[in-house]
Amino acid sequence: MADAVIDLKHLVKKFGKQTVLEDVNLTVMKKQIVGLIGPSGAGKSTVIKTALGMEVADGGSATVFGQVMPKRKLLARIGYMAQTDALYDSLSGRENLKFFAEMKGIKKTELGESIDHVSSVVDLQDDLDKRVSGYSGGMMRRLSLAIALLGNPELLVLDEPTVGIDPALRRQIWQELDAIRDEGRSILITTHVMDEAELTDKVALLLGGKVIAFDEPVALKTQYRVDSIENVFLKAEGEFK
Numbered sequence: 530m531a532d533a534v535i536d537l538k539h540l541v542k543k544f545g546k547q548t549v550l551e552d553v554n555l556t557v558m559k560k561q562i563v564g565l566i567g568p569s570g571a572g573k574s575t576v577i578k579t580a581l582g583m584e585v586a587d588g589g590s591a592t593v594f595g596q597v598m599p600k601r602k603l604l605a606r607i608g609y610m611a612q613t614d615a616l617y618d619s620l621s622g623r624e625n626l627k628f629f630a631e632m633k634g635i636k637k638t639e640l641g642e643s644i645d646h647v648s649s650v651v652d653l654q655d656d657l658d659k660r661v662s663g664y665s666g667g668m669m670r671r672l673s674l675a676i677a678l679l680g681n682p683e684l685l686v687l688d689e690p691t692v693g694i695d696p697a698l699r700r701q702i703w704q705e706l707d708a709i710r711d712e713g714r715s716i717l718i719t720t721h722v723m724d725e726a727e728l729t730d731k732v733a734l735l736l737g738g739k740v741i742a743f744d745e746p747v748a749l750k751t752q753y754r755v756d757s758i759e760n761v762f763l764k765a766e767g768e769f770k
């Protein structure tokens with residue numbers, strides 16, 4: 530699709546004999562937040578990893594900015610937050626941010642401002658000089674998110690970014706995600722928090738290796754004749770079984 534930032538067409542991914550993704554169709558357009566929901570083990574992380582070229586597809590196609598990943602040139606345009614934190618434990622939060630900022634090619638003159646901004650979004654300013662080995666799980670998630678936000682990437686791919694994060698901070702993070710979208714950037718986010726799925730522009734429901742529903746939250750609620758995305762999820766899952 531023209532203008533699609535992420536475009537997955539009939540994507541198939543197998544692990545040995547297990548077909549995790551059977552026929553996944555999904556697009557993330559410019560200036561859009563797309564939420565990917567589905568039961569545990571449905572394959573949400575696999576969708577992300579295959580889209581980003583960390584796993585090789587067994588069928589169909591996956592493009593990001595019109596190209597098949599991985600493409601070194603595109604990496605600077607993408608902020609990726611994995612489900613497991615890839616942080617340097619023996620370094621402080623600030624040192625981790627500096628390291629990843631350099632990897633992303635952020636100019637030295639912009640480094641301080643950049644680190645201040647991303648650490649304030651996740652409320653880590655006061656803990657930046659502590660070693661990551663002393664961080665709680667939630668603090669590590671917040672640092673990983675801050676790293677993904679560095680450099681204002683055009684596309685953010687966030688795998689369960691708000692696990693272990695309390696509601697007030699979660700709200701603050703969503704304000705930032707909205708601002709990022711309003712600037713014309715794009716976000717693909719997986720979540721188990723159904724309230725968060727309500728905040729997206731479009732929700733994709735992954736079940737049985739397929740995106741069985743993909744629409745605006747309001748449209749999905751109308752389609753399933755329920756009053757929340759949580760109930761859409763439960764009804765779709767019930768019908769599927």
Ligand SMILES: Nc1ncnc2c1ncn2[C@@H]1O[C@H](COP(=O)(O)OP(=O)(O)OP(=O)(O)O)[C@@H](O)[C@H]1O
Nearest residue numbers: 544545549567568569570571572573574575576612
């Ligand atoms: N590298 C791998 N090798 C073998 N099997 C894998 C691999 N990665 C994922 N799987 C399997 O694929 C299925 C989907 O896993 P995935 O992590 O994508 O699900 P998920 O929807 O992200 O789950 P959760 O919500 O629990 O994070 C699972 O059955 C998992 O065991």
